[in-house]
Amino acid sequence: MRHSNDRRRRILDLVSTGEEDVDALARRFGVSASTIRRDLAGLSRSGAITRTYGGAVLAHRAPEQTLPDRERIQSSAKEAIARAAAGVIQDGDSVLLDSGSTVGALGHCLANATVRVVTGNLPLVPVLVQRGFQVTILGGDVRSISMGVVGSLAELVLRRLTVDKVFLGADGVIAGRGLCEASPEQCALKELMMAQAGSVFVLADSSKLGQATQQCWAPISKPWTLITDAKASEAQLQPFLSRPEITVLRAR
CATH class of the missing domain: 3.40.50.1360 (Rossmann fold)
Incomplete structure (x- = not known):
């Protein structure tokens, strides 16, 4: 469970820098695409990300500055x-x-x-x-x-x-x-x-x-x-x- 939580935190960091593709994330972490999908589903349920076709994006954009x-x-x-x-x-x-x-x-x-x-x-x-x-x-x-x-x-x-x-x-x-x-x-x-x-x-x-x-x-x-x-x-x-x-x- 600890490894799963660590991986999800790292996935969230990667999504924040634009890496959102399921297959690319699976290769990076050396796990299956289905494992990454489960991680993304968990992050989505927590409200941290929004699922997209084939990946995810951050759920909340940074506020735009004047x-x-x-x-x-x-x-x-x-x-x-x-x-x-x-x-x-x-x-x-x-x-x-x-x-x-x-x-x-x-x-x-x-x-x-x-x-x-x-x-x-x-x-x-x-x-x-x-x-x-x-x-x-x-x-x-x-x-x-x-x-x-x-x-x-x-x-x-x-x-x-x-x-x-x-x-x-x-x-x-x-x-x-x-x-x-x-x-x-x-x-x-x-x-x-x-x-x-x-x-x-x-x-x-x-x-x-x-x-x-x-x-x-x-x-x-x-x-x-x-x-x-x-x-x-x-x-x-x-x-x-x-x-x-x-x-x-x-x-x-």
């Missing part, structure tokens, strides 16, 4: 990531800036007004316009908690544009799975952003690596670059470094 709250968290790491991201932008580039605090920090780092900016990150718009940037705003519905836009109108505008580089934020990022967010609308827009960009950059501080704090996902179907901070451990980075489609840039 933009001002996000800006106060890991601020020095986000500033370092922003500087590193600004370093990959070249003269004359067209860039697509996602909503969120880390991408917002990147917007404040931009200094070369030959860069054309497309964004739904509303707090950045007056900052960039006042600095002389050419700015295209995505229309759509405003999410007041993040001050970013989502929805069919934003997608309609974006389908008529292409950019050299897109810079994305996320609530969590898992190698081989993608970006997690609070709503399907956010994920749909991020997927389209990636499709319309020549190069994809994900800006995520070390606290978000390997984390699945929300239940909606935007998979990444092309080569991409993770830009994270110096506090990211080797254990956190190893799943990203082991995948040939991912380049890792650690800000200093």
Whole structure:
């Protein structure tokens, strides 16, 4: 019984980081798939998880934070990531800036007004316009908690544009799975952003690596670059470094 309880605690930890497939969990623990199903059933009865076809997800999402709250968290790491991201932008580039605090920090780092900016990150718009940037705003519905836009109108505008580089934020990022967010609308827009960009950059501080704090996902179907901070451990980075489609840039 003790071994079963220990295994269930470890399964819950793995589900919280996005590993939810029954067969994968069975291989990890060296037990049968039916044993894992019984463990998941027990966790489901306790209210810790919600069963899905072939696996499980956490039953309760982490509360989504407001933009001002996000800006106060890991601020020095986000500033370092922003500087590193600004370093990959070249003269004359067209860039697509996602909503969120880390991408917002990147917007404040931009200094070369030959860069054309497309964004739904509303707090950045007056900052960039006042600095002389050419700015295209995505229309759509405003999410007041993040001050970013989502929805069919934003997608309609974006389908008529292409950019050299897109810079994305996320609530969590898992190698081989993608970006997690609070709503399907956010994920749909991020997927389209990636499709319309020549190069994809994900800006995520070390606290978000390997984390699945929300239940909606935007998979990444092309080569991409993770830009994270110096506090990211080797254990956190190893799943990203082991995948040939991912380049890792650690800000200093």
